[in-house]
Amino acid sequence: MEFFANYAGFLARTVTVVVAIMLVLITFAALRRGRGRHAGGHLQVQKLNDFYKAMRERLEQAMLDKDVLKAQRKREARATKQAKKEGKSRPRIYVLDFDGDIKASAVDHLRHEITALLSLATPQDEVVVRLESGGGMVHSYGLAASQLARIRQAGVPLTVCVDKVAASGGYMMACIGERILAAPFAILGSIGVVAQLPNVHRLLKKHDVDFEVLTAGEYKRTLTVFGENTEKGREKFQEDLETTHELFKNFVARYRPQLSIDEVATGEVWLGLAALGKQLVDEIRTSDEYLAERARDAELFYLHYAEKKSLPERFGVALSMALERSLLKGWSRLNEQRFWQ
Numbered sequence: 001m002e003f004f005a006n007y008a009g010f011l012a013r014t015v016t017v018v019v020a021i022m023l024v025l026i027t028f029a030a031l032r033r034g035r036g037r038h039a040g041g042h043l044q045v046q047k048l049n050d051f052y053k054a055m056r057e058r059l060e061q062a063m064l065d066k067d068v069l070k071a072q073r074k075r076e077a078r079a080t081k082q083a084k085k086e087g088k089s090r091p092r093i094y095v096l097d098f099d100g101d102i103k104a105s106a107v108d109h110l111r112h113e114i115t116a117l118l119s120l121a122t123p124q125d126e127v128v129v130r131l132e133s134g135g136g137m138v139h140s141y142g143l144a145a146s147q148l149a150r151i152r153q154a155g156v157p158l159t160v161c162v163d164k165v166a167a168s169g170g171y172m173m174a175c176i177g178e179r180i181l182a183a184p185f186a187i188l189g190s191i192g193v194v195a196q197l198p199n200v201h202r203l204l205k206k207h208d209v210d211f212e213v214l215t216a217g218e219y220k221r222t223l224t225v226f227g228e229n230t231e232k233g234r235e236k237f238q239e240d241l242e243t244t245h246e247l248f249k250n251f252v253a254r255y256r257p258q259l260s261i262d263e264v265a266t267g268e269v270w271l272g273l274a275a276l277g278k279q280l281v282d283e284i285r286t287s288d289e290y291l292a293e294r295a296r297d298a299e300l301f302y303l304h305y306a307e308k309k310s311l312p313e314r315f316g317v318a319l320s321m322a323l324e325r326s327l328l329k330g331w332s333r334l335n336e337q338r339f340w341q
Contacts, residue, residue, distance in 0.1 A: 041109075041307035043116050048095060048300035052292060092125040093294055095302045100133025100170055104140035111147050112305040123155045126298070129177070130161045130287045135168025135190060138244060144169070145251070148176040152255075161287035162186045167269055171280070172248065175255045181290055182272040182281040189280060191252055192267025193245045195237070201228045256280075 060069055094117045098106050117127065129148065135141065151158045160166075160177030167190035174180050174188070182188060204211055204226060211226040222233040222240070245265070253261045258279050275281045291300060 041112070041305055043112065044304045044306055046302040046304075048291065048302050049295050052295045091298045092121070093291075093298045093300045094121060094125065094127045095291065095300060096127065096129045097304070098129055098131045098133065098144070098173070100131075100136065100141070100144070100173075102136035102140075104133070104136055104144045104169065107140065107144040107147060109305040109307075110144065113303045114147050114150055116305075117303060118150065118154050118156070121154070121156045123157070126157045126159060126294075127151050128159045128161060128287070128291065128294075129173075130163065131166050131170060131174055132162070132164050133167070133170030133173065134165050134187075135170050135172075138169070138193070138248075141169025141172050145173045145176060148173055152176060152178070159290070161285075161290060162188060162272075162281070163287055168192070172251060175252045179283065180281040181283050181285045181287070182275060183286045184272045184284055186272040186275075187269050188272065188275040189264060189269040189278075190267060191248060191261075191265040193241050193248060194267075195241060197223060197225055199223075199225060199229055201226060 060072070064072070096110065096113050096117075098110055100106055121127065133141075148158065148160075158177045159179045159181065160174045162170075162174060162180065162182045163186060164183070165187040166174040166182075167187055171188055171191060201211070201224075213221055213224055213227040215221050219233075219236050221227075222237040223229050249261050249265045252265070253259060256279070260279075264278050264280060270278055270280065272281065272284055276284055294300065
């Protein structure tokens, strides 16, 4: 009995300490969140030339003879000094990333990045967007595309690089670029509109469950999940899809008039090489290849707008990333087992 009494006391003290720590963390997170509302985010700028230069120099140090390396460094120093003396200024290239989800959530950062660069960029500069997206909601990607259109309207050259996928809403954004570069097996196209939803009306009716939909306006609700869908509602829903598709086609044709729009606006997708034949892209090249080449004659700046995350948000991100890694690891192991069996 004495053991259980001691254990109960120890347990009570432990719970008290844990609760106290949790209260402190919650209070701290609330304070941080309150300050975060006023602090907002900030723009991070990284000079990519330094990144490429550091990699090259590290490789040279490992491979070149000391005398050869020393002579090369002297030549580079003289060339830099001469360029400064002649007053030569290299063009600037602003590099942005857009990794799109179904809601195009990355537009929240993209809009600030574009606002910042347009305050300084000139028509002699260039903006390179590394875009990856399989598309999503029409209104969300419409807003994202309008942000890239701001660059074109300002007269600043825009190049879009697609290494993996720019489909549907992703291609809606990509087509705004004056040039579209794609990796050989990148997925492009899907110029179409899709909408789907389940309907459980018959299941509810089978179990004597009534579901009523009350609307004001003939077409306020065309198709529903729980109510009984009508042929008239289906026709109106299809009409809305066709209208959206026509707007999508006109938007793409406006920025890429060289396309045979009716031929490519079928909802199909093409890999990079085939997309080049359809004129959906202008060149087969990866973003790494393009930026490494431009770093020789231009100043490259990577822009990223970062928001301060609260403590609960950071915990949530860490937890979601750990869960994602676990799922991917399990999926990889399952595929390995299938492959080897």
